[in-house]
Amino acid sequence: MYGLAVAGESTVRALLRRGDEVVVADDTVDERRRNLAVELGVDLLERPDPNLLREVISTCDFVSPAPGVPETHSVVTVAQALGVELVSEIELAYRWELDRPGGPRPMLAVTGTDGKTTTTLLAVEMLRAAGLRTVDAGNTSTPLVDAIEMDLDVFVVECTSFRLAWTPTFRAAAAVWLNLAPDHLNWHRSMASYEAAKAQVWANQRPDDTAIGFVGDPVVMGRLHSAPGRQVTFGAHAADYRVEGDTLAGPNGPLAQIGAMKRSLPHDLTNALAASALVLETGLASTDAITEALASFSGPPHRLEHLGTWGGVAWYNDSKATTPHAASAAIRSFKGVTLIAGGYDKGVDLASMAADVDGVDAVIAIGDTAPAIAHAFAAVDNVQIVGDLAEAVNVAASTARPGSVVLLSPGCASFDHYSGFEARGDHFRSLVMERVARPEASANQLSASVTDHRGTR
Numbered sequence: 430m431y432g433l434a435v436a437g438e439s440t441v442r443a444l445l446r447r448g449d450e451v452v453v454a455d456d457t458v459d460e461r462r463r464n465l466a467v468e469l470g471v472d473l474l475e476r477p478d479p480n481l482l483r484e485v486i487s488t489c490d491f492v493s494p495a496p497g498v499p500e501t502h503s504v505v506t507v508a509q510a511l512g513v514e515l516v517s518e519i520e521l522a523y524r525w526e527l528d529r530p531g532g533p534r535p536m537l538a539v540t541g542t543d544g545k546t547t548t549t550l551l552a553v554e555m556l557r558a559a560g561l562r563t564v565d566a567g568n569t570s571t572p573l574v575d576a577i578e579m580d581l582d583v584f585v586v587e588c589t590s591f592r593l594a595w596t597p598t599f600r601a602a603a604a605v606w607l608n609l610a611p612d613h614l615n616w617h618r619s620m621a622s623y624e625a626a627k628a629q630v631w632a633n634q635r636p637d638d639t640a641i642g643f644v645g646d647p648v649v650m651g652r653l654h655s656a657p658g659r660q661v662t663f664g665a666h667a668a669d670y671r672v673e674g675d676t677l678a679g680p681n682g683p684l685a686q687i688g689a690m691k692r693s694l695p696h697d698l699t700n701a702l703a704a705s706a707l708v709l710e711t712g713l714a715s716t717d718a719i720t721e722a723l724a725s726f727s728g729p730p731h732r733l734e735h736l737g738t739w740g741g742v743a744w745y746n747d748s749k750a751t752t753p754h755a756a757s758a759a760i761r762s763f764k765g766v767t768l769i770a771g772g773y774d775k776g777v778d779l780a781s782m783a784a785d786v787d788g789v790d791a792v793i794a795i796g797d798t799a800p801a802i803a804h805a806f807a808a809v810d811n812v813q814i815v816g817d818l819a820e821a822v823n824v825a826a827s828t829a830r831p832g833s834v835v836l837l838s839p840g841c842a843s844f845d846h847y848s849g850f851e852a853r854g855d856h857f858r859s860l861v862m863e864r865v866a867r868p869e870a871s872a873n874q875l876s877a878s879v880t881d882h883r884g885t886r
Contacts, residue, residue, distance in 0.1 A: 430444070430453045430454075430495070431453075431454050431455065431498050431504045432455055432494065432497055433455050433465060433466070433473070434495060435570075435572065436518050436572045437453070437495040438465065439572040439574050440493055440495075440521065440572070440574055441469055441471060442469065443522075443575070444521075445469060445470075447525070451469075452471065452474070453466060453469075453472065453473050453474070454474035454475075454476075454504070455474075455475065456475075458473060458475040458476075479503050479507060482503055482504060483507050483511065486504070486507055486508050486511055486513050487511055489513055490513075490514070491513060491515070491516050492504060492513055492514070492516075493515075493517065493518065493521065493595075494515065494595065495518075496517070496518075496589060496591040496592055497591070499615070499617070500594060500617060500622065514597070515594075516595050516597070517591070517592040517595040517599075518574050519586060519588065519599055520596045521574060522572075522573035522574045522576070522577050523598065523600065524598065525574075526577050534584065535583045535584070535602045535711060535713070536584045536600075536602060537552060537585045537586065537601055537603050537604070538585075538601035538604035538605070539552070539586070539605050539607070539707070540587075540589070540606050540607070540627050540630045541605075541606055541607025541609070541643075542609055542610045542612050542754055542755070543607065543608060543610070543750075543754055543758065544607045544700050544703075544755075545588070545607065546569075546587060546729055546732065547697075547700050548605065548700045548703050549569070549585050549586075550565055550728075550729055551700060551701060551704035551722065551726055552704040552707045552708055553585050554725070554726050555704060555708045555722040556582075556713055556714055557722075558714065558719075558722045559708070559713060559715060561582040561583055561713060562581045562582045562583075563583045564576050564581060565587060566584050566586050567586040567587040568588065568589045568592065569587055583713060585707075588630055590613060590617065590627055591616060591626075593626045593627060593630055594622075596632075596633070600633040601634070602711050603639040603640075603706070603707045603710050603711045604630045604634065605641040605642070605663075605703045606628075606640075606641070606643065606649045606652070606653070607643055607646075607649075607703060608643055608645075608646045608754065609623075609627060609646055609648045610752055610754030611623075611752070612751075612752045612754070612777060613775065614776045615776055624648060624652075628652050631652065631653075631656040631657070631658060632657075634656065634657050634658035635658065636657060637658075639659045639706075639710040639711065640653055640657075640658040640659065640660055640661065641661045641662070641663060641706045641707065641710070642656075643664055643699065644664035644666075644667060644668045645665070650662075659710075661710055663703050663705075663706050664699060664702070665699060668702075669706070670703070672687070672698055675688060677698065677705065677723075679702075679705060679706070679709060679716075682716075683716070684709075684716050684719050684720070685705075685716070685723045685724075686720075689723065689724050690726075691725060691726055691727050692726065692727060692728055695758070695761070696758050696759075696762070697728075701719075704719075705719050729749075731746055731854035732747060732749045733745055733762070734858075736862070741832055742826075742829040742834070743833075743834045743835070744834075744861050744865065745759075745834060745835070745836045745838075746854045746857050746858055746861075747836060747837055747839075748837055748850045748851070748853045748854030748857060749850050750839060750840060751772075751841060751842045751843070752777065752840065753777060753778070753780075755840070756782045756838040756840030757781055757782050759836060760782070760786075760789060761788070763788055764788040765788065765790055765830070765832060765833035765834055766788050766833070766836050767791045767793065767829045767833060767836070768789055768791070768792045768793065769795065769818070769822075769825060769835070769837045769838075769839070770782065770792065770793075770794060770795070770802050770837075770838060771794045771796040771797070771798045771839055771841055772795070772796040772797065772798060772839045772844075772845055772853070773841055773844040773845040774798050774841065775842050777841075779801050779802060779841070780805050782840045783805040783806045783808065783809075786808055786809050789806070790829075790833060791810075791811035791812070791825075791829075792809050792811070793824050793825055793828075794815070795815055795817060795821050796839070796841060796845045797841075798841050799814045799815075802840070811828070817846070818837075818857060818860065822857070822860040822864055823864065826865050839853070
């Protein structure tokens with residue numbers, strides 16, 4: 430096992446439970462990981478050189494790189510040179526599930542550059558509304574190797590390219606590919622490699638499985654046409670699962686009224702259609718369950734999370750938009766946008782973020798990519814580069830006007846200043862609550878106090 434973070438630890442524990450002999454290596458070994466290795470009773474190699482790696486890997490049946498280990502890493506190249514199999518944690522979990530007494534339980538899979546988490550959670554809510562026990566697994570707080578130990582009926586697996594890259598047999602009864610846009614080019618060798626990893630979500634399907642693709646993405650559709658499973662499409666229009674007026678519809682008729690959905694921005698509709706296809710095509714849920722789930726689903730944090738509206742300005746936390754593709758979708762959802770964008774440079778061209786700037790009033794650029802953001806949005810009249818997120822919130826508060834939107838949708842990862850998009854989004858939320866919400870609340874209280882005092886005169 431290479432890597433001893435969340436997924437790595439779960440994988441090591443799962444291997445040990447099954448009686449396997451495990452050797453662990455990691456590039457970053459701190460006191461916690463040393464203590465964990467002692468607790469687990471495994472050898473822990475710190476940043477082993479290629480010669481030691483070759484010696485150790487030559488004795489292994491397989492190598493399991495943690496999701497954070499890029500395909501250019503020496504552990505991958507050495508294993509490939511020696512002909513030793515590379516398997517991810519979802520591949521191992523799938524193999525073990527096949528051997529489960531009583532037979533394997535169905536797996537549904539979700540991949541794509543953007544929208545994976547929301548679509549996965551939507552499918553989970555639909556299945557739960559249908560009375561099934563399920564969990565979101567894979568690229569979540571629950572690795573699939575842990576989920577298969579739970580008393581569940583079905584799994585919904587969020588599949589990153591990192592996990593799909595090493596899946597020679599992993600198969601889902603239904604799998605949806607949402608979209609493809611440049612991302613993770615610091616992990617993959619190329620866009621071709623990234624695309625090939627995503628395509629693994631359908632590669633091992635059987636003719637009676639279902640491959641579900643987005644009609645609006647030509648790469649996805651090109652791959653769908655050669656998928657071995659039944660081919661089903663979703664999209665706003667001209668798809669099996671589509672929007673018809675004010676209704677979400679499937680091959681057999683209406684699914685839900687859009688007006689009854691708790692969230693109904695354009696990407697909310699396509700995510701809902703994708704999740705509906707997953708649960709309907711497998712016969713695991715009914716349209717009643719879909720309607721119930723969509724009426725209550727508010728979405729996870731940091732994904733166009735509406736923090737509140739103060740002074741007529743709506744504030745949205747979209748910190749999870751770590752790609753230009755995701756940020757562009759968010760920007761197109763609103764008019765009168767004051768955009769806060771920028772962050773860690775993943776080597777991705779940011780120009781596509783500014784493909785449609787008609788609804789953008791101002792751009793506040795932050796982070797390592799601030800100059801690139803400013804260049805991409807040069808067509809916007811008001812573009813400023815500021816030092817950090819706190820300053821960005823202050824500038825946005827003074828810039829935005831009633832009826833407009835302040836949108837944190839960075840289009841970049843957060844690792845220049847934060848441990849992850851969650852930490853960035855949490856900081857943004859706290860800044861907004863402290864500097865925007867509380868001052869207005871205080872002003873409102875003062876106004877009410879004056880009114881009450883005058884009323885007693």
